[in-house]
Amino acid sequence: MKVVVTGGAGFLGQRLISGMLERGELTDSNGVRRAISEVVAVDQVEAPAAPRVRSAVGDVSDSAFVADVVKGADSVFHLAAVVSGAAEADFDLGMRVNLDGTRGLLDALRREGRTPKVVFASSVAVFGGVLPDTVTDATTPAPQSSYGVQKLIGELLLGDCSRKGMIDGRAVRLPTIVVRPGKPNAAASSFASGIIREPLAGMEARCPVDPDTSMWLMSPSSAIANLLHAHELPAARWKGPRALSLPGISVSVREMLDALVRAGGEAARARVKMQPDPRIQAIVMGWPARFDTARADAMGFVRDADFETIVRDYVKEHGR
Amino acid sequence: MKVVVTGGAGFLGQRLISGMLERGELTDSNGVRRAISEVVAVDQVEAPAAPRVRSAVGDVSDSAFVADVVKGADSVFHLAAVVSGAAEADFDLGMRVNLDGTRGLLDALRREGRTPKVVFASSVAVFGGVLPDTVTDATTPAPQSSYGVQKLIGELLLGDCSRKGMIDGRAVRLPTIVVRPGKPNAAASSFASGIIREPLAGMEARCPVDPDTSMWLMSPSSAIANLLHAHELPAARWKGPRALSLPGISVSVREMLDALVRAGGEAARARVKMQPDPRIQAIVMGWPARFDTARADAMGFVRDADFETIVRDYVKEHGR
Numbered sequence: 001m002k003v004v005v006t007g008g009a010g011f012l013g014q015r016l017i018s019g020m021l022e023r024g025e026l027t028d029s030n031g032v033r034r035a036i037s038e039v040v041a042v043d044q045v046e047a048p049a050a051p052r053v054r055s056a057v058g059d060v061s062d063s064a065f066v067a068d069v070v071k072g073a074d075s076v077f078h079l080a081a082v083v084s085g086a087a088e089a090d091f092d093l094g095m096r097v098n099l100d101g102t103r104g105l106l107d108a109l110r111r112e113g114r115t116p117k118v119v120f121a122s123s124v125a126v127f128g129g130v131l132p133d134t135v136t137d138a139t140t141p142a143p144q145s146s147y148g149v150q151k152l153i154g155e156l157l158l159g160d161c162s163r164k165g166m167i168d169g170r171a172v173r174l175p176t177i178v179v180r181p182g183k184p185n186a187a188a189s190s191f192a193s194g195i196i197r198e199p200l201a202g203m204e205a206r207c208p209v210d211p212d213t214s215m216w217l218m219s220p221s222s223a224i225a226n227l228l229h230a231h232e233l234p235a236a237r238w239k240g241p242r243a244l245s246l247p248g249i250s251v252s253v254r255e256m257l258d259a260l261v262r263a264g265g266e267a268a269r270a271r272v273k274m275q276p277d278p279r280i281q282a283i284v285m286g287w288p289a290r291f292d293t294a295r296a297d298a299m300g301f302v303r304d305a306d307f308e309t310i311v312r313d314y315v316k317e318h319g320r
Numbered sequence: 321m322k323v324v325v326t327g328g329a330g331f332l333g334q335r336l337i338s339g340m341l342e343r344g345e346l347t348d349s350n351g352v353r354r355a356i357s358e359v360v361a362v363d364q365v366e367a368p369a370a371p372r373v374r375s376a377v378g379d380v381s382d383s384a385f386v387a388d389v390v391k392g393a394d395s396v397f398h399l400a401a402v403v404s405g406a407a408e409a410d411f412d413l414g415m416r417v418n419l420d421g422t423r424g425l426l427d428a429l430r431r432e433g434r435t436p437k438v439v440f441a442s443s444v445a446v447f448g449g450v451l452p453d454t455v456t457d458a459t460t461p462a463p464q465s466s467y468g469v470q471k472l473i474g475e476l477l478l479g480d481c482s483r484k485g486m487i488d489g490r491a492v493r494l495p496t497i498v499v500r501p502g503k504p505n506a507a508a509s510s511f512a513s514g515i516i517r518e519p520l521a522g523m524e525a526r527c528p529v530d531p532d533t534s535m536w537l538m539s540p541s542s543a544i545a546n547l548l549h550a551h552e553l554p555a556a557r558w559k560g561p562r563a564l565s566l567p568g569i570s571v572s573v574r575e576m577l578d579a580l581v582r583a584g585g586e587a588a589r590a591r592v593k594m595q596p597d598p599r600i601q602a603i604v605m606g607w608p609a610r611f612d613t614a615r616a617d618a619m620g621f622v623r624d625a626d627f628e629t630i631v632r633d634y635v636k637e638h639g640r
Contacts (some may be wrong), residue, residue, distance in 0.1 A: 095423075103415075129560065138460065140459070140460040140461070141460070142561060143476070144483065146480055146484070149476050149479070152476060156463070156469050156473055157469070157473075159469070160466055240450070241449070
């Protein structure tokens with residue numbers, strides 16, 4: 001079984017690849033469990049060398065490149081994207097990668113004619129505008145960022161190609177993933193990891209939003225479990241919309257900082273500087289912070305216990 | 321004031337151009353009423369010659385062509401589309417014209433840097449799947465046809481470009497327009513005009529759907545009035561979503577045939593042959609037939625009185 005992971009050299013992509021190779025097999029579109037023979041990590045940079053993993057370095061918006069990498073693919077996890085802050089700042093870049101890239105990928109898969117499974121990493125950023133206190137499976141996505149619009153268009157294209165039998169698509173709207181290791185990125189949500197990660201490592205971090213701001217969060221390990229679960233569910237369980245919101249937890253920035261104190265003490269907390277950034281605040285405030293994910297719950301997707309556990313697991317894995 | 325009408329040689333495009341030239345002036349994006357100096361009718365064929373009307377023959381998915389025709393445009397009415405049945409039968413064609421065409425148009429307008437008004441003819445085909453008895457402004461669009469998906473993506477792009485201040489966009493979801501004069505087209509809804517038009521002209525017509533099928537309808541003259549109204553409303557009235565469902569009337573095919581009897585007698589009715597077509601039935605059944613259009617009503621969009629009046633007006637204008 002050949003699996004393609006776009007964004008495969010990134011943080012989530014790398015963990016996803018490790019996760020699937022640990023399992024060793026996945027269920028193909030005919031419902032047959034098969035050993036993973038090859039994973040192609042598609043990204044702008046080389047993925048770390050590993051058995052059964054091949055790096056394909058290129059641009060996901062380059063249709064010839066994409067057509068080449070998906071040859072013979074049984075499954076695709078499409079994670080590659082220009083993140084929210086960058087897509088807002090550079091409209092053309094976001095459109096090219098997030099829209100054209102997804103469109104080109106679906107086109108290439110369709111021409112392969114194998115009806116592969118496609119798991120698409122969508123985002124809660126598809127929601128915005130005037131929102132109810134709790135977003136449900138019936139809430140109309142009304143994105144207020146270019147990133148959210150591009151993700152929603154990806155969901156729609158994935159749904160239509162699935163309806164036409166070109167692919168077997170499954171789109172999951174990821175909450176903000178925390179705690180990400182490594183460096184800050186251009187995502188408007190990047191600070192949510194930074195205000196835990198940096199202080200625990202003895203470094204200063206800036207918090208650009210009000211402590212009362214609530215966010216909808218998921219740990220990296222739950223994200224990987226849910227991406228794989230989205231893939232493993234039989235197509236019959238995806239009757240109806242091919243996109244759904246994943247179960248996260250609703251946490252205020254204040255609660256996040258409290259968890260930081262418990263993990264790293266007041267000294268860690270003191271390293272977080274409150275530096276309001278109206279641009280970031282506006283984007284993050286536009287994202288819904290509380291969901292009723294009845295459909296995903298019924299389909300067996302998992303939810304983190306609480307934010308303290310997320311931080312504890314981060315410390316266990318990455319140290320301080 | 322320069323106005324561009326894509327699909328300008330088509331039935332609605334032609335009526336729209338006549339309608340705006342009769343008025344003589346339109347309100348520009350600064351709220352100033354200005355005389356219409358030129359209308360560019362963009363289409364695959366020449367529009368009939370008329371004062372102040374210039375034909376631009378080309379493909380709306382050709383970005384260089386589109387960039388050229390929109391030079392200096394103050395307003396654009398974007399009607400050009402591959403219709404529902406054709407977009408379903410030829411996926412590539414629909415994607416190219418309905419998605420790439422709209423995207424290219426918005427791109428060209430943005431590069432012009434004039435923030436023109438853009439009225440986009442969307443469709444009730446953005447709705448589908450499991451629907452409530454009455455679709456409201458809160459119902460989530462879930463298109464079940466490639467045409468509907470492409471129209472919804474157009475709405476999303478228009479909304480994002482408006483949010484970014486690149487254009488001043490307004491998308492109106494048109495009901496099925498009846499009675500269209502002329503010949504049948506590849507729209508799945510084409511029969512709805514055909515079962516009135518052909519029998520009144522002494523010709524046979526086929527009805528591919530069950531008489532109990534209900535449809536959401538609007539007359540051509542109401543459609544034109546509403547497209548122009550969408551344009552004339554100040555941007556402040558378009559706060560919130562840049563797309564809305566227009567007021568139509570809910571009519572069953574049986575009621576349509578009853579109206580045919582009243583306009584043309586039993587002889588006309590006898591010319592309609594019931595020939596169920598599961599493909600057409602499935603598409604049309606997937607469209608919602610009843611709406612609560614509170615938002616559009618409050619914004620002053622108009623609704624037809626009833627189907628008999630629509631047929632009477634058709635006969636008045638086009639004869640039998």
